[in-house]
Amino acid sequence: GAGVSQSPRYKVTKRGQDVALRCDPISGHVSLYWYRQALGQGPEFLTYFNYEAQQDKSGLPNDRFSAERPEGSISTLTIQRTEQRDSAMYRCASSLRGQVRDGYTFGSGTRLTVV
């Protein structure tokens, strides 16, 4: 696609429910990144992929968070048993050649609210 697409734009869920956030990167981009951005703060790294391989998941807060990119294109970030502290904007970004120096293109994000 022309840009990085994320869905849904907004998600309100009850505490304890599982949620799946989707990211469709720019076509042909090798790397896909997931970040979390709290209100008024900078994006915080969660995990990233080159093609379908998860390269680094050191930023995932705990084992309730997981991500996959099975065919090297669309990625899903799943949060199990959501908690109120999971409420944030979740942003996906992609870059062309698998190098951060290519620059990130961010998506519009999914605003998750856990009630």
Next chain:
Amino acid sequence: GENVEQHPSTLSVQEGDSAVIKCTYSDSASNYFPWYKQELGKRPQLIIDIRSNVGEKKDQRIAVTLNKTAKHFSLHITETQPEDSAVYFCADNNAGNMLTFGGGTRLMVKP
């Protein structure tokens, strides 16, 4: 892990004045330093970046300087305009292929 400190957290300037935002980083292996601009309700967008083999880079009214010895880099905006009002984030790549972001600076340009 890597730590990127950014200041000030808010900056208010008069239209036409200059604005300077500073960042420090901790990992000496960092070699790429981008700056992102995020307007209210929108996604962060890359506005300028600098690599470690360069001390300064300029693009029209925006410039970035890097001091690797002191581990700090700065964004300079000259002749500020109201449309420059936004939150600005610095970042570095530390030793990996991901970015660590600073906490952001809210720049307000008063007409």
